[in-house]
Amino acid sequence: MEIIKAEDLNFTYALGKTPALKNVSFSVSRGDLVAVCGATGSGKSTLLRLLKKEIAPVGDQRGRIFFGYIKDGKEGGFGFKNVEDMSTRESAEKIGFVMQDPEHQIVTDKVWHELAFGLENLGVKNDAIRRRVSEMASYFGIESWFEKNVNELSGGQKQLLNLAAVMVMQPEVLLLDEPTAQLDPIAAADFIATVAKLNRETALTVIITEHRLENVIPVATKLMALEDGRLTAYGEVRKTVAALAKDPKMLVGMPAAVRLFSRLSAKGECPLDVCEGRRFIEDNCVNEIRSLPVKTENRNHETALCFKNVGFRYDNRGADVIRNMSFEVREGEIFCLLGGNGSGKSTTLGLASGVLKENSGKIEIFGKKIKDHKGGALYRECVAMLPQDVRTLFIYDTVKEELKEVEFSPEMLPFDLSPLEDRHPYDLSGGEQQLLGLAKVLSAKPKLLLMDEPTKGLDAYAKKEIAGVLRELKKRGLTILFVTHDVEFAAAVADRCALVFRGEVTSEGETHEFFAANNFYTTAVNRMTRGFYDGLLRVREVEEIIRLNGGHKE
Amino acid sequence: MPAFSDYNPIVVFIYFLTVAGLAMFIMNPVILGISLFGALICFRSRTRGKKDRSSGLFIGLFLLLALLNPLFHHNGATVLFLINDNPITLEALLYGFTSATMVVSVIYWFRSFSLLMTGDRLLYVFGKVSPKFSLMLSMSLRYIPLFATQARKIKASRKALGLWKEDNLWDAVKGGIRGFICLAGWSLENGIITVDSMEARGYGSGKRSFYSRYSFSLWDLGMLILILALTSVVIVSKAMGALDFGFYPRIGGELMTGAAAGAYACYTVLVLLPLGQIIREAGYGREKERKNGNH
Structure with a gap:
């Protein structure tokens, strides 16, 4: 009834x-x-x-x-x-x-x-x-x-x-x-x-x-x-x-299996989840070619940010939140820290941005210790941090005033905020708020951008937009370190990824290697194709490999 | 018999009110001595196994209060010695010790009170008086820590943007005001969500009831009657003048009359009421040890 x-x-x-x-x-x-x-x-x-x-x-x-x-x-x-x-x-x-x-x-x-x-x-x-x-x-x-x-x-x-x-x-x-x-x-x-x-x-x-x-x-x-x-x-x-x-607008938010099915313009019953997607691939495709050629990118090997055996605790009597953490972010790359709740991801960003002070070990930014960036130099043309809750940055009634607080010039951004100028920051959608926050943060002309959960609460379409913005910023020479729970987003954007577990980096590598080595903590596409194809993370890649193998059965 | 902390919060609340109230209004050295003794034992029984770092502080406070009185009050007939031509009298010294005993014992009663009457139990007591006030208190207890966390987040994010400097006072004040504006905007915005959530769950649809997890058992009733009976014996003795004791100009009054002895006995039982539980727990502890030993 x-x-x-x-x-x-x-x-x-x-x-x-x-x-x-x-x-x-x-x-x-x-x-x-x-x-x-x-x-x-x-x-x-x-x-x-x-x-x-x-x-x-x-x-x-x-x-x-x-x-x-x-x-x-x-x-x-x-x-x-x-x-x-x-x-x-x-x-x-x-x-x-x-x-x-x-x-x-x-x-x-x-x-x-x-x-x-x-x-x-x-x-x-x-x-x-x-x-x-x-x-x-x-x-x-x-x-x-x-x-x-x-x-x-x-x-x-x-x-x-x-x-x-x-x-x-x-x-x-x-x-x-x-x-x-x-x-x-x-x-x-x-x-x-x-x-x-x-x-x-x-x-x-x-x-x-x-x-x-x-x-x-x-x-x-x-x-x-x-x-x-x-x-x-x-x-x-x-x-x-x-x-x-x-x-296409609706398709963005659909499960990976649906997106694959639709991209192949396949006929018949549409698979909805990982199981059905896998069955579809195994029944309808061949795997003579199992992996895609690896694209090697020439990359700079200068270090932008370096953590060496860093330890940190909030409270002297409390337990270590970060222990023996070591990793390197190279200039001009997008580096992603993944991990569960309470693993110490956000604390790591706090340390990298100089808001928190390490108890042991060494943190260097562009070859210099944080405390040697004297008199606020750290936040001028060096490091900037986009917080998880971007609303902590907003205090004015319009977007225009928000941007006036910082020395902002529109050409710094790969996106346009002018249509939003007269809106109240709190009335913007999640994605637009994220872009406004990014504009404020970028006006300090940083070389290293830190981001805490940049896709939290965003719909698939806004995520795609943020991903595009990050790639564009990287092209302009910015180094980006972000932390996230969002495996799909990391796979789409990052050059290298690391897994943080109980305050330590437990695995690290080029994005494809990193996710291909994981069994559970990886993208839906990877779980759907594991064993049948090797090292695929995104729908686009499966589509390509199926094409290379001569397409799917009608 | 339930442990003292398991009695209905109203009983525990009334207990502390009477035991500390009697100490505050009866300036009698024996009563206050019993009060201090009971307060210390009650507090220690609650913090067993933990080191009490503050005890030095309270000994200091006690001595300070006791010794300051004779320095400033020179009433009293028995002069002990002179400091700068000011007489230090025995009566003032004794008065100082008695009032110091009163202050320290009341402080210790309140320390035990705050250990026993946790947020929930206090809310229950207030909820009995006014459900609205109790809800308000509960919401405040929720929002104060939330605000504090958000204020920290705002500070961190503005700092990392180079917008929060503490180099000089003016910058610090300016930064603080901006942080406050940000916090205010945030709380108004989120207040709307809270209001929606309250209305969606029927807030304002009629008379509210008040949920409590505490019941009032026969044990509670018995305990309440015992507390009130013991208290009224002491109050009646006080009203009849049996507990009167004067300090100035000369120490006076009979401390050990029959009526007074009855009041002392009642008050002693009253201050020792929370100990029923320690004895029980000590027995339980031994039993546990024995069991563990068998393993």
């Missing part, structure tokens, strides 16, 4: 000129898991928020949204009511909502209190709260951190807590607005797995917007696509994927 039904939905923001949603009609059945995809600004979040009255945006809404409910008492059967006519209490109970930012959705200071918060708001009695909270904590496996302060939790745990704190109210529909955008890949996969389990085991209806379709598509029952506020496709996943793959 249908649980959400939208009819001819049109919506224009109070201050907006063009409608954010145009003639959107669809229905969702009980127990569906609907993945909603579309570029930033396509109206995904607007649509999701309109389904929940308390946080619906202000503006002009036409058309109606219905919520399907099971009638009480003797009548039986199903009924529909307008979402706007639901009481706040009913909406809070029946429709759960989890947003992108794990941190600021949390209201109270303790895990157990956060779980109880929603039930307290509804005035549920103490005994009932106790029962439901403990049930939820057991189901989500959060007993071990039940007593903790929320600021001791990792990002993934915080988002799981946000989900549990909504589920404790026993909603019938769960709306998720890019819930994994701020999480590392492992936490993101865990989160999606939990959502899928809820959907499967309790017939919970889920509508989720996501950038990382790789995780969601295998568990979704339906896929919906929005473009400029219009519903362009909606239906069973495999069919919709095949239809969407024709649009």
